[in-house]
Amino acid sequence: MLALGLVLAAPATAGATAGTSDLSAYLKARAADAAGRPDLAAASYARVLTASPADPVVAIRAYREALEAGDMALATRAAAVLGKAGVAPADAALLPLADAARQGDTKAASAAIATLAAGPLVVLAPSLYAWVAHAEGRDPEPSLATAAKDPVASRFAAETRTLIAAAPARQPLAIGVSRLLARLASDLAAGEPSPLSIALTQAALRADPRYDGARVLLADALARTKIVDRALAVLDEIDPKGPSAVAAAAERIDILANADRDGEALAAAKNRVDQPGAGAADWQRYADLLLTTGNPAEAATYYQRVIAADGDTGGSWAAWLQYGGALDQAGRWPEAREALEKAVARGPAQPLALNYLGFAQVEHADDIPASIRLLERATRLDPTNASITDSLGWAYHLSGDTARALPLLETAVQAEPTNAEIADHLGDAYWSVGRRYEARYAWRAAVLTAEPSDTARLTAKIANGLPPKARR
Known part of the structure; x- marks a missing residue:
């Protein structure tokens, strides 16, 4: 041991x-x-x-x-x-289970399942025993019926029952075990990264090395544990012409983007949209990356493709909102306003669409009374959203009703104290009513979390205040 x-205390001898x-x-x-x-x-x-x-x-x-x-x-x-x-650990029993499944050894598999059933992975036991029964040519239903008292085990059992019904007689045990372990790993992917996710996907691949779906899940689990290069290497093992190729391409882009490797993520996404089988999901992913990396004009062209792909439906409110937002950031306001109006028309009860159009019109000094009506609707629909509260307060301020604006802006800052834009708006409103000390305090708070491109502007406000009739 x-x-x-x-070791540190051992004497300096040959044996040490x-x-x-x-x-x-x-x-x-x-x-x-x-x-x-x-x-x-x-x-x-x-x-x-x-x-x-x-x-x-x-x-x-x-x-x-x-x-x-x-x-x-x-x-x-x-x-x-x-x-x-x-x-x-409880997941150590997955390895002998996977080995037994790959070898078709139902006796060894049953022994491994019994070990699993003594720990937190007991929810898998009814379904695993069912696959053993199916591999042996027995009725799997008695095993599945034992899951009735546990809702999680019952859900896995219901899915297993469907898979077994569609499976050929005495389907290899490896396939059933592999798919079940990967199914649990897929559920875990929605939560915090966990060593169990890696153990499950490795065991799934141990049982069936050809199952590329498990490789996609393994890559995701590794990446969420910050083991990015290994995750990418796992994706490299996936058949580029197999059924998991599209999912692998999407996973690669997401992994690179989440690792702040924007150049590689963009290249991978561009490669995907250039493929003959590219579709709306690929265009959406590429457009999102273009937008976050500072190319809204190019992003708009791909968001437009997403809308066109909807055919007769004419695009969802969310698609028009993204398209309009990209156009707005690209400096094409008239086109952006038209797109955003379509977003509101398709989602009249969607606070995000109402807020974006209302706030954008305020920023462009475009029909502020109409903007206020839009923002009031958005606030009624989502009264606790700090960004919407800020938008309405800012619109009131620009319309000259700062007394009405201040309580809203103060509420928004309390809800999101690290939001630089909201603090900036509150500072402007304070300054306009002569509350100079509080204005500078708000601007100083904004500087702490502002983007580098806004720092100089905020610093100038702190030093000199707002020029006469300045809006920001």
Whole structure:
């Protein structure tokens, strides 16, 4: 057992050399782990585990890093150490289950399911036993019926019942197990990143290495754990002509964008929209990236394609809102107003559409009374939305009714104290009624979270106040 304190305290003899080497490998493993390099971390932990084959502290780290790196031999080895020490995590039983499923060994699979059923993954047991029964040519219904008392287990059982009904007789156990594990991993993808997601998807692939859908889920789980390069490498393994190719392309773009690798994300998205089979989802994703990276004019052309793809429906209110917003940011206000009016016409009860058109008209000094009516409607529909409250207050202020505006702007700032635009508006309103100290305080608050492009303007306000008749 590798005890860090004992290694550091060992005498400087020939026998201590191995301990020093183990410590070096351990520290390298921790450093690689911190750097998001599970491949290097797993290799180092493998060396440490070889030197300390009974140490559960090393084994649990080796187990997790091995799953992230896809080193299933090391994961199996580490899981065995943890099992012998009686401290194996619940998901360690997934590996023998996956191996048994791949080999079609229903007896070994049943033993692994029994182990899973003793822990938090018990919700999978009825469905897993059902797949075993189906693989053996038995009726799966008695196993599925045991899920009746648990709503989560019942949901998996209902889906399994449908899949088994559509499956060929005695379908290979590997396919059923793989799909079920991936299904749970897909559910977990909506929450916080978890080692369980990685364990489930690796086990799904262990059971059925051809299942690219699990690779997409694995890449997503890795990326959400900030292991981006490994996630991209997993996507590289997916058949570019297979059924998961489109999902893999979309996942790659999302991973790159979320990692702030905008250039690579844009290139990947552009490559996708240039493919013969590209559709509205691809255009939408590319347009969103173009907009967030400062190219609203090009984004507008792709949002327009999304609208055109709706055919006879003429585009949803949300599609027209995005198109109008891109046109507005591109400096094409007359076209933007027309698009935003269509968004409101298609979504007359949508606060976002009402707010965008109302606020944009205010910013362009375009029919402020009509803008106020739009914003009042939006406020009635969503009275707790700070951005809408701010828009209405700002419109009142620009119409000359600052007394009515101030309570709204103050409410909006209290709701979103780090919103620089709202604080900026409140500062302007304070200044216009002679509350100079409070105005500067609001502008100073705005500077703290403002975009760099707004800092100079806000700093000038703090120093000099607003010029006569200035709106901002």
